[in-house]
Amino acid sequence: MGRTLITITQLLNETEANLSAFRRTLRRSDQYIFDGLFAAARRHIAAIGQAESLLPFESALLAMLLEQSKEIAVLEQKVEELIKKNSS
C-alpha cells in the first residue's frame, strides 16, 4: 500500500523479463541453471532490500554468488567425507 519504489520481488521479475531473449537463446539445459540463479537471488529478497542500494541488482548478483559459494562449501564437505570414507 502506498509504496513509491518497486519492491525487490518486482525488480527481480522485471529484470528476469528483460533478460527473456538472453534466456531463450540458451540451451534448455542451461535455462534450468539460469533460472536457478534467479531462484538463488529470490532466497535473499529481504537482504537485498535491506542493502538499500541504488543498484539493487548488484546485491542480487551478490546473493547468487553467495548461494553458489554455499553450494561449493557443501560439496567440498561431501568430497572430504567421501575421501575419508574411502581411505578408511
Place this chain on the structure above:
Amino acid sequence: MAETTGWLLDVYAEEDGITLWLLTDAGQHLCLRMDFDITFYVAGDFRLLRQAWIYLKERDVRLERTVRRDLFLGERDVMAVTTPDPANIQKLFGDLQRQFPSLDYYDVDIPITLRFIAQTNTHLLGRCCVLQEGEWGQTIESLSSPWEINPTPIPLSILTLVPDCNPAIRTPKQLHVNYNQKEYSLSLQSPRPFLISLKADLQRIDPDLILTDYGDTWLFPQLIQWSKETGIELNLNRDRERHVLTRKANSYFAYGQVTYRGAQAHLFGRWHIDRKNAMSFGEYGLEGAMEQARVTGIGVQEMARKSPGAGITAMQMLTALRNNIMVPVQKQQVEGRKTLTELIRADHGGLIYQPIIGLHGNVAQIDFSSMYPAIMVKHNISPETVGKEDAPEGLIPKTLRPLLEKRLMLKNILSDLDPRDCRVNVLKARATALKWLLVVCFGYLGYKNARFGKIESHEAVTAMSRELMLQAKEVAEDMGFTVLHMYVDCLFVQQEGFCKPSDFTQLMNAIEEKTGIPIVLEGVFKWVVFLASRRDARVPVPNQYFGAFQDGTLKYRGIELRRRDTPLWVRKIQLKALEVLARANTPREFVDLVPDVKMLVEGAKRDLRNGRVPLEELVVRQRLSRTIEAYKTPSPAARAAMQLQAHGRQFAPGQSLEFLFARNATGVHAWELEEALDSGKLDAKRYYKLLDRAIQTVLTPNKAWCDLKRLF
C-alpha cells in the same frame, strides 16, 4: 429534578440539541433531550475571515476570535463558530465553504457522539447518572470507564428476524422470529396479517436491538413498502418522531479488491444490525461490535457496519478533542521532500524472509505481540513527533496506549482461563475487536486520506520493526538457534535438542530484553512445512506454510484451505489429509503417512464419481472485479453472472457469485439459478484437478525435501 442511573445506549443530533437514550437500572428506556452547542473553527487569511464573520452574522450562530492548536502548525488565530443546531451543521459548513473555499476548516465533520463523549466524559454503553427536569436532561455524569476490563453487562432485549431463504435468490415465505429463546415463524404470504403480527410483537417486546439477516437489503425496505401499500403504520424506531434512516448501496476499491456494501437501514432509539451486511461482524459478533463502540465512541449500529479504520479515526478525533487539538476537515500533510537515496532508505515495508523450503521438526514460532502499535507507543511515533527528539507524547501513542494495555490484559486473562470456561467466547470476541482497531491504526498512519497520517511516521514504524526483527535474529543466532523464517512480526526458530516450550523461554526473555517489545510463544511445531513456489521448486514463498503443534493442533497459512474460492469439498479433504499427517510426530513419520493420504483422496474421488458429494460442497465462490460488460474474456464468475442476468438479476463489481463447474456450453452453472444442476452434468474432472492441486500442496514436502537434498 429527578436522578436516574443506567447505560448510555445512543446519542443523536436534533435541530435544538441532542437526544439521548438510556437503559435505566429499572429496565426502563429513558429518552432525554439536552441542549448541545457545537463549535467549529475557521482559520486563514484575516481579510477573508473578516468577510466570513460578516457573512455569518446573519445566521443563528455565536462568533468569537480565539486561539486553538493545529497538530502540525501549532497555535493558530481562529474564528470559533458556535451553533445550537447540531442537526444542520453540515449545511451551515457547506454554505460557508462554498463562499470561502480557501479558508481552513476544523472540527466540522466530527460525529455527534464523539463531541458528546468528549464534552461529558461519558462513553457509549457506559454507566452514567443523569439529572432531568421533565424530558430535558440537565447534567450527565459518567460512572464507568471504557477501559474497564469487566464492564457491567447490559441487559439488552434482542429480537432476531431471519427469513427462511436468501431473498436475493428466492422470495422468502416465512420470517423466523426469535426472542428470549422463544422461536416462531410469521407467514409472509400476505402482507396485512404479517404486518399486524410484527407490529404487535414489536410493541410487546420493545427490543433494544433488532438483529436480522438481510434486514438492510431486503426486510426493512420491504416492510416500508408494505406499510405504504396496506396503510398499516409501522414505525420500527423507538423514537416515534423519526423515520428509518436508509443509506444507499455502494462498491468501493480497497486493499487491492473491489468490495460491495449493500444498502443500510439505521434506527433511532434502538439498534438494527444486519448480520449479512456487517463488515467484520462474523469475526467478533455483537460483543465485539459493542466493545468497539465502547472505546471508539461510534454507535453500535454504525460500528457493526463500518471498517475498524473508521473506529480508529474516531478514537484519534476523540484524543484530539480532549487535548484541545483541532481536527482538520482534510488532510494537510503531504510527503516531505526526499532525495532518491533517502527515498530508497525509507520506502520499505516489514521484514519478510524467504523461509528455508521443506519439512522441519521441532520448530518454535515466536511472535511479537501487537508489534506495530507497541512500537508506536514505545518509541512515540506519531505524525507530529516523527523526526523530533524528546517530543511530548504524540496523538497516536496517546490514543493507542490504553487500547494496547486493555487488549494485553484481556489476552492475559484469556490465557489463564480454561478453554471451556463460559467467559472465553465473550473475552475472545472483545480482544479480537480491539485487535482489529490496533491492526488498522498502522495503515492509517500512511493512508492518503487519513486525518492524522504522515507517510514518514508510517515509514518510521516499519524501519523500527525491521531493526527489531534483525536484533531478534541476532539474539537467536548468538544462542545457537537456526532462524528458519521471519515474517513481519514472527520468527520460526529451531535448535537440535530443543523441543519443549520451556526450552525456548531463555531465548524469549533475551529477545524481550533486547527489543523492549513483549513476545509470546505461539507454540512448538512437531513438524512444519514451508512451501516452494509452484513455478520453481527452488524459490520459497514467504506466507505459505502448514504444520502441527505438539498438541496436534494444525496451523496453516496461504494454502487452499484458507482460500474462500476453494470449494468446501476440496477444503474438507485437504483438512482431512492434514489431520492424517498431523499423526506424524517427526518429519520421518510424515513420509510414512503419505499412502494413507493417497487412499483418502481415492475415496473422495470415488464419492464424487458416485454422486455422494452434496452439490453445496462443490460450490465455488468468486468475486466480480468489474461490471459484467467490462470483461473481455469473462471469468467463470462473470459467466455465472450472465446466466443470472438473463433472469433479471443485477450485479455490481465486488459482489460474489456462487457456481458449479458443469459440462455445458459455458462450463459453469450459477448456484442461484432456479433449476438445479443434474449431478450427471457436473464437471468431475475439473473438481479432481482442484483436489489434486490441493493434495499436491500438502504432499510436496516429500518432493521438495528430496530436491533440496539433491541440490545440497
